[in-house]
Amino acid sequence: xxxxxxxxxxxxxxxxxxxxxxxxxxxxxxxxxxxxxxxxxxxxxxxxxxxxxxxxxxxxxxxxxxxxxxxxxxxxxxxxxxxxxxxxxxxxxxxxxxxxxxxxxxxxxxxxxxxxxxxxxxxxxxxxxxxxxxxxxxxxxxxxxxxxxxxxxxxxxxxxxxxxxxxxxxxxxxxxxxxxxx
Numbered sequence: 465x466x467x468x469x470x471x472x473x474x475x476x477x478x479x480x481x482x483x484x485x486x487x488x489x490x491x492x493x494x495x496x497x498x499x500x501x502x503x504x505x506x507x508x509x510x511x512x513x514x515x516x517x518x519x520x521x522x523x524x525x526x527x528x529x530x531x532x533x534x535x536x537x538x539x540x541x542x543x544x545x546x547x548x549x550x551x552x553x554x555x556x557x558x559x560x561x562x563x564x565x566x567x568x569x570x571x572x573x574x575x576x577x578x579x580x581x582x583x584x585x586x587x588x589x590x591x592x593x594x595x596x597x598x599x600x601x602x603x604x605x606x607x608x609x610x611x612x613x614x615x616x617x618x619x620x621x622x623x624x625x626x627x628x629x630x631x632x633x634x635x636x637x638x639x640x641x642x643x644x645x646x
Contacts (some may be wrong), residue, residue: 499532517566523578524573528577539583555568
């Protein structure tokens with residue numbers, strides 16, 4: 465009886481240790497907690513008779529993204545690209561081949577609706593305004609940029625031609641056919 469009691473005690477201690485290991489040793493979920501309003505916004509989008517391919521999924525992902533952005537989250541684009549690259553490599557490694565475009569496009573929209581890829585937006589940084597231009601209205605282009613434009617008849621077409629103080633290279637070569645570059 466004493467050995468049976470020892471066996472049960474050892475078994476119960478092993479079970480408790482295993483449960484603690486599983487509970488404390490697991491990783492925390494990535495990303496942000498699920499935002500119920502955003503999930504509802506995505507599921508509120510219904511399929512229309514004009515949806516083809518992944519149109520419904522794209523519209524749902526757009527609604528989810530807009531909601532998450534409004535709640536102050538940003539999509540982790542680097543993590544999204546890494547996961548899509550993994551999907552692309554797996555699909556391209558299949559022995560039957562084929563173009564994985566549709567599968568990648570579908571997975572992109574699914575990942576956009578995953579809270580694991582969203583992060584809290586960094587606090588906005590204040591931009592220092594150049595004191596020389598602070599509060600001044602826009603006065604148009606600088607006088608240095610302005611060029612003289614005069615109407616002139618060019619090659620049988622009426623048009624505006626920019627004039628400059630330098631002679632036109634084309635007209636010089638047209639006047640001297642022997643001096644044309646080869």
